[in-house]
Amino acid sequence: MTDRLELTPSQTVGPYLSLGLTWPEGADVVPPGTPGTIRISGVLHDGAGTPVPDGMIETWQADPAGRFAHPDDPRGAAEPSVPGFLGFGRCNTDPEGRWEIRTVRPGPLPAENGAVEAPHLDVSVFARGLLDRVVTRIYLADDPANDADPVLNSVPAERRDTLVAQKDGEGVYRLDIHLQGPHETVFFTV
Amino acid sequence: MPLTYPYAEDTHPALDSPGYKSTGLRAPTQRPIILPQRFTEITGPLLVGEIGPNDHDLTRQHEGEPQGQRITVSGRVLDSDGRPVPDTLVEVWQANAAGRYAHARDTWPAPLDPNFSGGGRVVTNSLGEYSFTTIKPGAYPWGNHPNAWRPAHIHFSLFGHAFTQRLVTQMYFPDDPLFAYDPIYNSAPEGARERMVSRFDMDTTQPNWALAYRWDIVLRGRNQTVFEEPHDD
Numbered sequence: 001m002t003d004r005l006e007l008t009p010s011q012t013v014g015p016y017l018s019l020g021l022t023w024p025e026g027a028d029v030v031p032p033g034t035p036g037t038i039r040i041s042g043v044l045h046d047g048a049g050t051p052v053p054d055g056m057i058e059t060w061q062a063d064p065a066g067r068f069a070h071p072d073d074p075r076g077a078a079e080p081s082v083p084g085f086l087g088f089g090r091c092n093t094d095p096e097g098r099w100e101i102r103t104v105r106p107g108p109l110p111a112e113n114g115a116v117e118a119p120h121l122d123v124s125v126f127a128r129g130l131l132d133r134v135v136t137r138i139y140l141a142d143d144p145a146n147d148a149d150p151v152l153n154s155v156p157a158e159r160r161d162t163l164v165a166q167k168d169g170e171g172v173y174r175l176d177i178h179l180q181g182p183h184e185t186v187f188f189t190v
Numbered sequence: 191m192p193l194t195y196p197y198a199e200d201t202h203p204a205l206d207s208p209g210y211k212s213t214g215l216r217a218p219t220q221r222p223i224i225l226p227q228r229f230t231e232i233t234g235p236l237l238v239g240e241i242g243p244n245d246h247d248l249t250r251q252h253e254g255e256p257q258g259q260r261i262t263v264s265g266r267v268l269d270s271d272g273r274p275v276p277d278t279l280v281e282v283w284q285a286n287a288a289g290r291y292a293h294a295r296d297t298w299p300a301p302l303d304p305n306f307s308g309g310g311r312v313v314t315n316s317l318g319e320y321s322f323t324t325i326k327p328g329a330y331p332w333g334n335h336p337n338a339w340r341p342a343h344i345h346f347s348l349f350g351h352a353f354t355q356r357l358v359t360q361m362y363f364p365d366d367p368l369f370a371y372d373p374i375y376n377s378a379p380e381g382a383r384e385r386m387v388s389r390f391d392m393d394t395t396q397p398n399w400a401l402a403y404r405w406d407i408v409l410r411g412r413n414q415t416v417f418e419e420p421h422d423d
Contacts, residue, residue: 004271004411006201007202007382008359008386008409009386010202010358011375012212012358012374015296016283016345019283019293020282020308021281047216047219058356060230061230062230070233070236070351072233072351073229086235086237112228117229122231126358127216129210130213131205131207131210134222150226154224179218180215184220186223190197190225190227
């Protein structure tokens with residue numbers, strides 16, 4: 001641990017992030033029309049319950065086979081099992097604080113000691129007033145693997161539902177993110 | 191699992207920084223829960239998207255040239271182990287020379303510049319180097335407290351190669367007299383703030399064309415072991 005370079009501090013994205021970070025097709029993790037596409041949407045709220053109209057949500061996930069096209073995956077990089085799958089989604093919040101990404105269900109992932117991580121998306125939330133991103137996860141309510149997920153089980157039971165998107169129609173999931181307040185979302189240190 | 195990206199204390203601002211008023215209703219209040227780094231965290235998007243021909247030159251995105259002092263900003267993206275971070279997307283955005291953003295919500299009465307949009311993107315080369323051309327942004331007032339002014343800055347967004355390395359920050363210019371008054375700059379711990387300040391670099395100026403600033407960005411590095419071997423003692 002000698003001679004480590006000192007890290008660059010984080011700063012807020014500020015109110016004008018859309019000038020630099022808008023990706024017109026960022027919300028499409030898979031090409032439009034991909035079979036099995038699911039929509040995950042919600043509203044980003046501040047501590048007063050007011051929608052946050054100048055935020056941004058990013059998601060990162062495995063493909064439906066539970067693999068990543070990434071060399072640091074110890075199992076090796078894998079070509080996506082769904083053509084055009086990017087794994088990454090980005091959506092600015094709209095004037096009503098709403099965000100949505102269109103993707104496919106991630107697969108479960110092996111974890112230590114034979115445990116299995118339930119299908120999930122890692123999420124970064126950025127906004128004016130956040131001096132660093134905050135990190136959370138999205139799980140899907142109808143997945144039987146949730147009960148044994150080591151991360152969900154590390155969260156106090158009464159707060160777990162802040163990480164679980166509820167089914168709101170066929171292929172449609174909904175999860176609001178609360179930066180503060182009585183329903184404050186569980187955020188993680190990674 | 192082979193990797194972990196250790197979190198560095200004393201680098202990042204406290205989310206709850208009362209001097210920056212907007213943190214009041216937005217900074218989470220509950221203690222964050224530690225998320226052990228597994229496959230989703232040690233991987234991350236390696237996308238670079240489509241880079242347009244003038245994405246690296248914010249002075250050439252319109253018919254005419256923008257007002258202001260032409261500059262280049264260049265440097266390296268490294269991790270804390272000193273390794274360059276190649277082939278990674280760097281996104282930037284900034285105010286114009288008068289300190290006005292080309293954004294509908296920026297309403298302070300400094301002139302907009304029809305020749306300046308203020309957004310750019312570049313990809314680091316195999317040595318982790320990036321470079322872009324722009325104009326020096328102006329300082330501007332904001333509503334945080336009476337007579338609040340932001341020091342001139344350029345917003346930077348970086349991915350690195352893992353979810354854990356994602357960083358959004360701001361680059362400042364040397365010797366700005368507004369540093370002492372800015373709660374956002376000062377939200378970073380003392381001793382870490384100056385890492386956000388670029389340096390003027392005569393060597394990379396383009397003669398008779400552009401002044402130059404250099405700024406290296408350091409993302410989290412990685413350790414090779416996640417799980418400690420059990421000790422007998």
